[in-house]
Amino acid sequence: MHAMVLDAPGQALRREARAVPEPGPDQVLVKVAACGVCRTDLHVVDGELTDAKLPIVPGHEIVGKVAATRARVERFDIGQRIGVPWLGHTCGACHYCRAGHENLCENARFTGYHIDGGYADYTLADQRYCFPISGDYTDAQAAPLLCAGLIGYRSLRMAGEARRIGLYGFGAAAHIVAQLAAHEGREIYAFTRPGDTEAQDFARGLGVAWAGDSGQAPPEPLDAAIIYAPVGALVPAALRAVRPGGTVVCAGIHMSDIPSFPYEILWGERRLVSVANLTRADGEEFLALAPKVPVRTTVRQYPLDAANQALDDLRAGRLQGAAVLIPGA
Ligand SMILES: [Zn+2]
Ligand SMILES: [Zn+2]
DSSP states (O other), rough: OEEEESSTTTSEEEEEEEEOOOOTTTEEEEEEEEEEHHHHHHHHHSSSSSOOSSSSOOOEEEEEEEEEEEETOEEEETOOOEESEEEOOOOOOHHHHHHHOOOTTTOOETTTBBBOSSSSSSEEEEGOEEEEOTTTTHHHHGGGGGTHHHHHHHHHHHTEEEEEEEEESSHHHHHHHHHHHHTOEEEEEEEESSSSSHHHHHHHHHSSSSETTTOOOOOEEEEEEEEEETTHHHHHHHHHHHEEEEEEESSOOOOOOOOOOOOTTHHHHHHHHESOEEEEEHHHHHHHHTTTTTOOOEEEEEEGGGGHHHHHHTTTOOOEEEEEETTTT
């Protein structure tokens, strides 16, 4: 088998031939059919997240078939299509795990960061954190559901009952959340990089109420805003765009520093919160909901060998929707 490997931050991924690994207790061997390219992968590759196991195989939006299991694995059959998300392991014993907040587990391990991920022909995963994948989606279309979809879903829930919602950064997560929000009767206001008319047209094509530049004020005050772009300067911009009592949700794992801002834009009981990781309950809820909406993902497919190109395209904003790697393509 082949894998795309990161040896050190700042380097290009290197194609490596490896032996197909053997599943350990509770693990399944997954023959990867598609793996989404998430902005978090860029943060790992660029060294903005500093806790990676190195060398590491990135990728945590994995769709594939179970190729081998151990005797203890009962949740999935050989040949069944499953998804492997970012949350790869939790301890089950810490305060957060016992309180139902496994997304905050002190001993959590994450796929493609601490555990080799899906930029490979095969990967191992702990079956307790995997999900069955609905037949409504092709492998490539399903892949972005595993993180852009899951984190998007969690961030939308953090926005509460908001009706008018601003999305800052209209990439993989936002294009899924826009569909979920419309299904729930909410209005979406899409904010893109200044002058990115392609992304604004893409957003309008998904039925948003308004699309414009991130520096613009929305035509009406927002009930909530969700920030997907890793740009700290968007925090004060979003606070200015939400009404008193509104919520600003930071949905990414990393952001550039947030510039100082006057207290008056937070005052008025505005709330500023972040979203961290996912719980297995988030995954079960969202993956049951997605085919009912139905959420349709826009994907650009790359062969596994072109992982560096896919990362470059994501970094440069040259994509609409999500990049997906296809091993064996
Ligand atoms: Zn824990
Ligand atoms: Zn992700």
